Amino acid sequence: MKEDEYTDIDFSDITTSSHLSRREFLKSLGGGIIVFFTVGDSSLLEAQRRRREYPEDFNAYLRIGQDGRVACFTGKIEMGQGVITSLAQMLADEIDVALESVDMVMGDTSVCPWDRGTFGSLTTRFFGPPLRAAAAEARAVLKELAAEYLQIPSGRLITKDGVIFDKNRREKQVTYAQLAKGKIIERHAKEKPALKTVSEFNIIGKPALRRDALEKVTGKAKYAGDIRLPGMLYARILRPPAHGAKLKNIDTSAVEKMEGVRLVRDGDLIAVLHKNPDEAEDALAKIKAQFDVPEAQVDDENIFEHLLNNAPRGKVADRGGDIASGEKLADAAVEETYLNSYVAHAPIEPHTALAKIEGNKATVWASTQTPFPLKDQITEVLGFASENVRVITGFVGGGFGGKSRSLQAVEAVRLAKLTGKPVQVAWSRAEEFFYDTFRPAAVVKIKSGITNSGKIIFWDYGVYFAGERGSQLFYDVPHHLTATFGARRGASPDPHPFSTGPWRAPANNTNTFARESQIDIMASKADMDPLEFRLRNLKDERMLRVLKAAGGKFGWAPSKAPSGRGFGIACGIDSGSYVAIMAEVEVDKKKGHVQVKRVVCAQDMGLVINPEGAKLQVEGCVTMGLGYALTEEVHFKGGRILDLNFNTYELPRFSWVPKIETVLIKAEDSPAQGGGEPPIICMGGVIANAIYDAVGVRLFQLPMTPERVKEAVASRARSAVLTT
Amino acid sequence: MRENVSFKLNDKSISLTVDSERMLLWVLRSDLGLTGTKYGCGEGLCGACTVLVDKRAVRSCRIAVRDVKAKEVLTIEGLAKNGKLHPIQEAFVKADALQCGFCTPGMILDAYSLLSENPQPTLAEIIQNMDYNLCRCGAHTRIIQAIQSAANEMKGVEQR
Ligand code: FES
Ligand code: FES
Numbered sequence: 001m002k003e004d005e006y007t008d009i010d011f012s013d014i015t016t017s018s019h020l021s022r023r024e025f026l027k028s029l030g031g032g033i034i035v036f037f038t039v040g041d042s043s044l045l046e047a048q049r050r051r052r053e054y055p056e057d058f059n060a061y062l063r064i065g066q067d068g069r070v071a072c073f074t075g076k077i078e079m080g081q082g083v084i085t086s087l088a089q090m091l092a093d094e095i096d097v098a099l100e101s102v103d104m105v106m107g108d109t110s111v112c113p114w115d116r117g118t119f120g121s122l123t124t125r126f127f128g129p130p131l132r133a134a135a136a137e138a139r140a141v142l143k144e145l146a147a148e149y150l151q152i153p154s155g156r157l158i159t160k161d162g163v164i165f166d167k168n169r170r171e172k173q174v175t176y177a178q179l180a181k182g183k184i185i186e187r188h189a190k191e192k193p194a195l196k197t198v199s200e201f202n203i204i205g206k207p208a209l210r211r212d213a214l215e216k217v218t219g220k221a222k223y224a225g226d227i228r229l230p231g232m233l234y235a236r237i238l239r240p241p242a243h244g245a246k247l248k249n250i251d252t253s254a255v256e257k258m259e260g261v262r263l264v265r266d267g268d269l270i271a272v273l274h275k276n277p278d279e280a281e282d283a284l285a286k287i288k289a290q291f292d293v294p295e296a297q298v299d300d301e302n303i304f305e306h307l308l309n310n311a312p313r314g315k316v317a318d319r320g321g322d323i324a325s326g327e328k329l330a331d332a333a334v335e336e337t338y339l340n341s342y343v344a345h346a347p348i349e350p351h352t353a354l355a356k357i358e359g360n361k362a363t364v365w366a367s368t369q370t371p372f373p374l375k376d377q378i379t380e381v382l383g384f385a386s387e388n389v390r391v392i393t394g395f396v397g398g399g400f401g402g403k404s405r406s407l408q409a410v411e412a413v414r415l416a417k418l419t420g421k422p423v424q425v426a427w428s429r430a431e432e433f434f435y436d437t438f439r440p441a442a443v444v445k446i447k448s449g450i451t452n453s454g455k456i457i458f459w460d461y462g463v464y465f466a467g468e469r470g471s472q473l474f475y476d477v478p479h480h481l482t483a484t485f486g487a488r489r490g491a492s493p494d495p496h497p498f499s500t501g502p503w504r505a506p507a508n509n510t511n512t513f514a515r516e517s518q519i520d521i522m523a524s525k526a527d528m529d530p531l532e533f534r535l536r537n538l539k540d541e542r543m544l545r546v547l548k549a550a551g552g553k554f555g556w557a558p559s560k561a562p563s564g565r566g567f568g569i570a571c572g573i574d575s576g577s578y579v580a581i582m583a584e585v586e587v588d589k590k591k592g593h594v595q596v597k598r599v600v601c602a603q604d605m606g607l608v609i610n611p612e613g614a615k616l617q618v619e620g621c622v623t624m625g626l627g628y629a630l631t632e633e634v635h636f637k638g639g640r641i642l643d644l645n646f647n648t649y650e651l652p653r654f655s656w657v658p659k660i661e662t663v664l665i666k667a668e669d670s671p672a673q674g675g676g677e678p679p680i681i682c683m684g685g686v687i688a689n690a691i692y693d694a695v696g697v698r699l700f701q702l703p704m705t706p707e708r709v710k711e712a713v714a715s716r717a718r719s720a721v722l723t724t
Numbered sequence: 725m726r727e728n729v730s731f732k733l734n735d736k737s738i739s740l741t742v743d744s745e746r747m748l749l750w751v752l753r754s755d756l757g758l759t760g761t762k763y764g765c766g767e768g769l770c771g772a773c774t775v776l777v778d779k780r781a782v783r784s785c786r787i788a789v790r791d792v793k794a795k796e797v798l799t800i801e802g803l804a805k806n807g808k809l810h811p812i813q814e815a816f817v818k819a820d821a822l823q824c825g826f827c828t829p830g831m832i833l834d835a836y837s838l839l840s841e842n843p844q845p846t847l848a849e850i851i852q853n854m855d856y857n858l859c860r861c862g863a864h865t866r867i868i869q870a871i872q873s874a875a876n877e878m879k880g881v882e883q884r
Contacts, residue, residue, distance in 0.1 A: 080824030080861045209820055216825030217813040217832060219760020219800035226759035234754070278750040279743075348764045348772055348826040348860050397762075397826030398860045429765045616820055616866065623862030646769040646858060654851045657864045 032180045033064040033141055037134040037189035060113055060127070062091065062134050064142070068162050068177025070095055070102050072131065075115025075372055076123050077107035078212065079347075079396035079403070080620075081676040082613040083123045085211045089609055090128050093203035094135035094196060096159040097176065099211070107368075107393030109375045117370035119404055119502060125576060128609065128672055133193035140194070141187055145179045198607075198668045205668065207612035212395065222394045224367040225352040225426050232354065232422040233262065234277035235415050236284040238270040239431060243498045243639030245291040254286040264418050271415055273423065281428075296638025298497055303441050304339050307486070310495040311464050314483035318472045326458025326479025330449025332525050337445050338514035340466075340684070340702035341633035342438040342496075343503060344643070346651060349397020350432040353409035354424045355416035361388045364413060368406040369399045377406075378413050400624075401502035405437055430644040437501025438634055442466035444514035448477075454526040456519075456537050463511060465495065470508030470681060474573060475519070476539040497639050504621075505677035508574045509628060509684055513702055516570035516685030520561065520692065529558035530569050530689065542578045542604050547571055549663045550580040550602035561693040566597075568690025570682040575674025577605040578665075581622070581682040583658070585690040592710030594630060594691060596658040601679050604665040607672040611664060617675045618662045625683025626652040633703050731792045733758075734802025744790035748782075749773045751789050752799060760800035760829050764858070771857030774830035775799050781837035800829035803836070812836055815874035816867070823861035831857055835871045844875055 026034060037060050062072045072091050078084040088102040105111060107118075139159055146164040147154035150172055158167045165173035198205070215221035240247070247268075255263050255272055261283045262273040272287070274280035298306045327333070353366040362382055368374050371391040379389045396403060412425040427435065443464040451457050458479040463471050465486040473480050486495065503509075523533035531551055538544055547569075550556075556567070566587065571580040584598040601618050608614050631650040635642040643649035684702050692698050697712040730739040733756070742751060752758045752775070764772030766785050773784040776798040803810045809817070812835050822828045831854070838845060838853040845853070850871050859867065 082823065209817065210822065212825065213817040213820070213822060214809075216822050216828050217800075217809065217816045218804055219758075219829050221825055222759070223762075223826065225763070228757055228759070276746070276750055276754045278746055278754075346860055347824070348770060348858060349762070349824070350764075395825060398824040400860070426763070429767070612820055616823065616863070619865050620823060620862035623864055624860065645767055646765055647767070651858050651860060652862070652864075653856075653858070654854045654864050654868065657868075660865055 026184050026186055029063055030065065031182070031184045032066055033138060033183065033185045033187070034061055035134040035138045035141070035187045035189055036061045037130045060130065060134070062131070062138060064095075064138060064176055064180045066177065066181050068097075068101065068175055068180065070097055070138075071105055072102065073105045073112045074127065075107060075109070075112045076127060077118045077369060077371065077393045077396055078104075079118065079369065079399040081123075082210060082610065082616065083118075085208055086609040086613055087123065087127065087131060088211060089203045089208055090132050091135050093201055094132045095139050097162040099203055099208060101162055107371045108390070109371050109392075110390045114372050117373060117404060118399070119369055119401060125672060125674055130189060132195055134189040136193040136195050137187055137189045141185060142176055142179055146174050149174050149179065204609055205607070205611065208610050209612070216395075223349055223352070223397050224354060224365045224394055225349070225424065227354050227365045227394070229354065229356060229422040232424060233273040233275060233419060234280045234424050234426070235271045235273045235412070236277070236280040237411060237425070238284065238287055238289060239434065240291050241640060242291075242293045243641075245293045245639065248290040248292050250290075251288040254288075255283050258283050258286070262419060264415060266414065266418055269411065269414055273415065273419060273421075277424070277426065293640070294638065296640065299637045300341060300633065300635050303341075304443050307441060307443055307465050307495055310493070311485040314462060314485045316481065317468050317484050318482040319480065320477075321458070321479030323458055323460050323479055323481050327449060329451065329457045331452045333447060333449040334518065334521050334525060335447040336518060336521065336700060337443060338510075338517060338700050340442055340510050340513065340628075342441045342500070342636070343628045343632050344433055344436045344438055344634055344649060345400045345402025345503060346432070346436075346646075346649065347398030347400060347402060350427040350429060351403065351406065351408040351435070352424070352426040353406065353412040354422060355409065355412035356422040357382075357413070357416045357420075360384055361390075362413060362416070363390045363392065364409050365392045365394060366406055366409040367396045367403055368393055368409065369396070369401070369403040370406065374406045374409055377410060381410055381413060382417065400504045401506065402436055404502060405499075407435060429646070433634075433644050433649065434641050435499070437499040439503030439506070439509070439628075440465050440496060440500040442510045444510060446514060446518045448518055448522060450522050450526050454528050454533060454536055456522060461515075463507075463514070466510035467507030469506055470511035470572060470574060473515070474540050474543060475534075475537045477537070497636065498641070504624065505574050505681050508572065508677075508681040509625075512570060512572040512681040513684030513688065516572070516682070517688050517698070517700070520569075520689045521698065524561055527560060530561055531556055532558055534569065534571065543571060543573070543580070545665060546578045546580040546602040546604050549665060550582050550600050553602065553661055553663050554582040554600040556582060561689070562696040563693055566690050566694030568686045568688070568693055570685035570689060572678070572681045574678040574681050577603055577673040577675065577678040579603045579678045579682055581679060581686045583686045583690045585687060585694055587691055587694045587709065589695055589713050590710075592706030592708070592713070594687065594704060594706075594709060596626060596656070596687060596690075598661075599658045599686075600661045600663070601682075602663040602665065603675075603678060604667050605673045605675050605678070606670040607668045608664050609672055614664055614675045615662045618679045619660050621677065621680035622660050622683065623652050623657055625680040626656050626687075627703075629684045629687045629703060630656075631703050631705060633705075727790070729789050729793055731794060732796040734798060740789070742789060745788050747785055748775065748787050748789050748792060748797070749784040752784060758799050758801055762826055762829060764826070769856070769858070770827075771830040771834060772827055774833045774857070776833055776837060779837065779840050781834045798833070800833060803832065810836070811877045812839070812870070812874040815870040815877065819866045819870035819873060821863055821866035821870035823863050827857060827859040827861075827863075831859065831867055835874065838871070839875055839878060843878065845871075847872075
């Protein structure tokens, strides 16, 4: 991902034939020892087969080069989540080289095999194991070669730091570089590889600093917007004031006379281009355009009603027992509705792309989480042969799901084609908000009941338009039903006035907020401490363990809520990891302001590859989660987005950040699970529960803004007056 | 207005003929190719575009080139000297004080400005000073640690 890596592999070598032979492919890599492996299910290989640009029986590979360096080629990308470090750790450990000897070549469609995209905390979980298997195979090959080279039985050989030596006579040794020299050796990872065991790890499980830090602290790291090409132009595109608006009339005369400005009009695409981005912006401001804006039907107030009115029939996601019987057995029941607004991804780097077209070939640098699907899209737009389109992903300045869609790159490609110049399209902050695929607004309705002994006896759960992830109940409840109404995406007709999409731990933030709030309400009804209530209603060992670990670290002393202490709990499961979070908040009743003072997060994520990286992700999740819990919501009127910058759309700041303590459960014998998303799911619920514990008011809508908190406090005071 | 503008950039004198009302951010990024300075909001709300002008942190998206005439501008590219990281950069690396890294140059330069004014800031002073720099990845905790350890590291050592 360094700048020169964009160019050091000759594009034409790799893609001249529509179906590369294995030999050609190996040669194009510069020889060495290459181990192919397959990641994921056969549908992924099928997708690659259809594109016919690679040999067909693998979708990832690593190479031990003639210089002894080990490179891993993967379609995954680095956007801050740290896989550039954790994947390298797995590879280095299993193959026995120093971490510094590993190169990660990521997200370049010409040298990396097909990949669906980087999201869903999948990289470590699903890419890690086959990567380790391939590394183990590579080590086995090296040992065979060394045995021959040194004339020593392979059983006597030890591998360490890129060197193989005789365990009896250390000076009898050979390096990986020597063994790879002048060779082209091809292997496949074994189905049942001999992997290292936990006690043999040297690098896995040890904290490692980020490998991209040096480039990032010196300003050398290249993001899509930092690529400069001779003759390139910067484009600014005319945008409608609202989704669904239609251009009525336009006057571009002022721009046509401007020096150095190029005006392009191609159907719906109207753009001005200049050799400087700010001057393109000035030119755009001179275009006079009027739009017909459809009358607003929905806004941020009535959207929930609208969603419920437009909900399709429910789909049962999970069920057990029988709700009607459960209801009969219940001694008390609680029925509540939970809401959450649209939330933006708001990475600090807006969507950006640079497109260069030469003849029938296109190269696109894009900030994207999905380089390969983007390549397909560009191929279609241009009508080029697939092998003539290359997407290169440098560093990505935050994604969180929002860069799964990359319209900006398609715009850049169209403009590059029309102008014959390399064109950069970098969205402004306003465009970033306008075209974001927001986390959908959603509604959850829960009816649940308990017995006098504090056992949950039934649970009737319906989630509208958030999605299924995280909706399955892990509490031990005999009669339960979970239904989803309207998918997170692809509902038809789409009830949302603009695009929605995956947002860090899609659906699970909504589901966990609702579930964990409801659990606390029941704990209060049962007159029980919320931790004790959870422990009583759980059988899942892993969940019990994280709850107890969090309680120990936090110093949780049992008390019924509201205790006035401002303590909250929430727990959940995401991407295979179990998390429990406890928080302490302070609520300013007059201003409605909530300050989170302390957060303890216990997480069971199986084998931890990089404990430091894992903690970083926990802290990131906790901090980012403060936003959707407390302030982040998109204001809109019909298709008009009212938040267009950070002045009205408030992201978490330094002054909001609590003391964060992380406990990683020792579970090295179970497979590595996701770490980039799980803790964020608890943030809405844990803060809602802590607010209740502090001041005795319950918030049913996210975000819990000062206005909503103030209003809840006031309405509680009003009802207290009425009842006395 | 197109005019000649001279200033010091990363310890070298430079002179440009530009429309001097253009914002420094764009002149740095497109005319001069210094892409370490980032655009995040364009309205002084995020801090990604921070540079130092006469050692004070300034939002380069809000300052015109003519306003840096005859001044000293330092961007992230000019902070490390002779291949040696500045102690603040060093501290960011050691504390893992970054994730996607897009806010990082601005964070480092704002921290630099703080420490040159107030070499031993309290936690509250660090928070107050950094509160208008946004980080979406949530690296805040580590950034604070990095600034604290840089302050300790630089104690008694004269600022460059
Ligand atoms: S880009 Fe200048 S403050 Fe955000
Ligand atoms: S590290 Fe990504 S925005 Fe700060």
